[in-house]
Amino acid sequence: RNGRLETADGVLAGADIDMAAAVRGAMGLMGVSRETALAMASKVPADFLGLPDVGRIAPGARADLVELSPDLAVRRVWMGGKPHSPELAYDKDGRG
Structure with a gap:
């Protein structure tokens, strides 16, 4: 409104x-x-929420990654280390 x-x-x-x-x-x-x-x-909100396995690239982390273009457009997406289409990375409820 x-x-x-x-x-x-x-x-x-x-x-x-x-x-x-x-x-x-x-x-x-x-x-x-x-x-x-x-x-x-990424890292700051994950740390605030006490989620050490997200928001960073590190051994043991979930490997949810987004490749961005210089203007920050999404190029590629990985969830749990597996490639996904940027358009299909989330289900109908917005969860990965």
Whole structure:
């Protein structure tokens, strides 16, 4: 409603933004480096949630990876180390 995500009673309910746009925003609005912005979208939230097997490339991690173009468009996706089509990486409920 009115260009905002709101609950039925008008309370702000979040943001309608994809991760690439969030990373671009962090770089453009906050002036952080691409490396820092990507960490803010992956490792930082995983660490905050106590999820050591996601948000990073490391032995024992899930191997959920996204290859991005220089302009942050998704090129390729791996989930659990297996390649997936970027368009089909998530099921109808938005889960990988």
